[in-house]
Amino acid sequence: MPELPEVEVTKLGIIDSLKDYTIESVYFGKKSLREPLSPDLLKLKGAKVIDVIRRAKYIIITTTQGSLIIHLGMTGHLKVLAKDTKLVLHDHFELVMSNGKSIRLNDSRRFGLVLYVDKDTDPYSNKYLKDLAMEPFDKAFNAAYLYNKLQHKSVAIKQAIMDNHIVVGVGNIYASEVLFLSKVDPHRPCNKISLAECKCIVKNIVKVLKQSIQSGGTTIRDFSGADGKMGYFVQKLNVYGHEGQECPICKTKILSATIGQRNTYYCPNCQK
Numbered sequence: 001m002p003e004l005p006e007v008e009v010t011k012l013g014i015i016d017s018l019k020d021y022t023i024e025s026v027y028f029g030k031k032s033l034r035e036p037l038s039p040d041l042l043k044l045k046g047a048k049v050i051d052v053i054r055r056a057k058y059i060i061i062t063t064t065q066g067s068l069i070i071h072l073g074m075t076g077h078l079k080v081l082a083k084d085t086k087l088v089l090h091d092h093f094e095l096v097m098s099n100g101k102s103i104r105l106n107d108s109r110r111f112g113l114v115l116y117v118d119k120d121t122d123p124y125s126n127k128y129l130k131d132l133a134m135e136p137f138d139k140a141f142n143a144a145y146l147y148n149k150l151q152h153k154s155v156a157i158k159q160a161i162m163d164n165h166i167v168v169g170v171g172n173i174y175a176s177e178v179l180f181l182s183k184v185d186p187h188r189p190c191n192k193i194s195l196a197e198c199k200c201i202v203k204n205i206v207k208v209l210k211q212s213i214q215s216g217g218t219t220i221r222d223f224s225g226a227d228g229k230m231g232y233f234v235q236k237l238n239v240y241g242h243e244g245q246e247c248p249i250c251k252t253k254i255l256s257a258t259i260g261q262r263n264t265y266y267c268p269n270c271q272k
Contacts, residue, residue, distance in 0.1 A: 001072075001073070001074050001171070002057065002072045002076070002077070003057065003169065003171030003172075003173065003174060004054075004056065004057055004136070004168065004169030004170070004171065004174075004209060005169075005174075005209055005212035005213045006072075007054055007057045007058070007059060007072065008054050008213050009213060009216055010059065010072070010077065010078050011052055011053070011054045011059050013078075013080065014052060014059075014078055014080055014103055015052040017080045017097060017099065017101040017103060018049045018052050018061060018095070018097065018103060019049050019050070019051060019052055020048070020049065021048070021049055021097045021098045021099045021101075022046065022047065022048050022049075022097070022098040023044050023045055023046065023047050023048075023049065023063065023095050023096070023097060023098075024045070024083075024096045024097060024098055025045055025095075025096040026041050026042050026044050026045055026094070026095060026096075027087075027093065027094040027096070028041055028092065028093045028094075028114070029091070029092045029093070031092060031110060032110065033073070033092060033107060033110050033111070033112045033113055033114060034071070034073060034110075034111055034112060034113045035113060035115065037092065037093065037114055038115075038116055040066075040116040040118075041068075041093075041114070041116045043065055043066055043116065044063060044065055044066060044068070044095070044116070046065065047063035047064045047065035047066070048063060048064045049061060049062070049063050049097075050062045050063055050064065055124070055129055055132065055135075055168075056129075056132050056135070056164060056168035056169055057071060057072070057168070057169065058070065058071050058113075058128060058129060059071075059078075060123050060124075060129075062123070063119075064119070065119055066116055066117055066118050066119040067116075067117040067119075067121075067123040068114065068115065068116060068117070069113065069114075069115040069117060069123055069126060069128060069129070070105070070112070070113065070114050070115075071112055071113035071128070072105075072107070072112050073107055073109065073110070073111030073112035073113065074109045074111045075107055075108045075109045075111070075112075076105055076106065076107035076111070076112035077105075077106055077107075078103055078104065078105055079103075079104050079106065080101055080102070080103060081101070081102045081103075081104055082100065082101070082102065083096045083097070083100050083101060083102040085102060085104075087104075088106070089108075090106045090107055090108045090110075091104055091105070091106050092105055092106070092107055092110070092112070092114075093105040093114045113128070115128075131164075131165065132164055132165075132168050133163075133164055133165050133166050133167050133168055134167060134168070135167075135168060135169065136167050136168070136169055136170065136205050136206055136209055137206065137209075137210075141167060141202060141205075141206075142199075142202055143195055143196075143198040143199035143202050144195070144198075146166070146167070146198040146201065146202055147193070147194075147195045147198040149166045150166075150190035150191060150193055150198070151190075151191055152191065153189075153190035153191060154189045154190060154191055155189070155190055155260075156186060156187050156188065156189065156190075156259050156260065157179065157184060157185075157186060157187075157188045157189070157190055157193055157201075158175050158176070158179060158186035158187070158259045158260065158262075158264055159259060159260040160190045161175050161178065161179075161201065161205065162175050162260070162262075167205070169209065170205055170209075172262045172263070172264075173237070173240045174205075174208050174209060174212065175264075176239055176240045176264055176265045176266065177204075177208050177237060177238060177239065177240055178201060178204045178205050178208050179201070179266065179271060180238050180239045180265075180266060180267060180270070180271060181200075181204040181207070181208065181238070182197065182200040182201045182204050183200075183270055183271055183272065184197055184200075184201065184271055184272070185266065185268075185271045185272055186257070186259055186264045186266050186271070187257070187259065211236070215236065239254050239265040239266060239267065240265050241265065242254045242265060243255065243256040243265060247267040247269065247270060249267070249270055250267065250269045250270055252267055252268060252269040252270070254266065254267055255267075255268055
């Protein structure tokens, strides 16, 4: 599933082809995604795109005639194409722009989402967005904030930093990497994490996510950016997917475990 860095890379890849241009036409297929594609999407024809913003793993496209909320699901990706490019299998949605570009969603498993929000409605009040926690890059996301959120929880720290009610965008791959860099055992209960450790975790969440954005995301599964190129951050992973291999720091063999029904990778020597 595309995570925050992959979605940010996608947003950066499409914004210049959308912002300040007019939507000439809208296409959507007959097959449903996570929710059915609504005929209301046709209201966007003739609209000028005001901005393209990422919120957690959602892309919000605001226009003069309403907004779009897009989620890439498990296998979805948005691509920038020439407007006369033929549709291919699993192309479900398309915006054709006044600059001759087409922004197209291809999603083989159809777990993605494309929602129209009326121009008189705040898109951030939508059910998918309204209860999300702060972004990891917000200044208010700091050690004190995280420590206070963890104090009354006993779940594993790995689960907590993946909880969108605490902070958004720390997916499974990144959670393993963050805790490795922070030298924190992913099994540790939240209420056993110190303020100093919270400071380290916050610093590494920001560091790992920014590095991944700069590298184009990861190549786990089949993510590709808006230009169709695969990400490269997978080459820099320290522990994720490296079960049985040597820890890059102490040479102890990396272990895997299931935490919150997700595969987790860690060094039993470095992480306490």
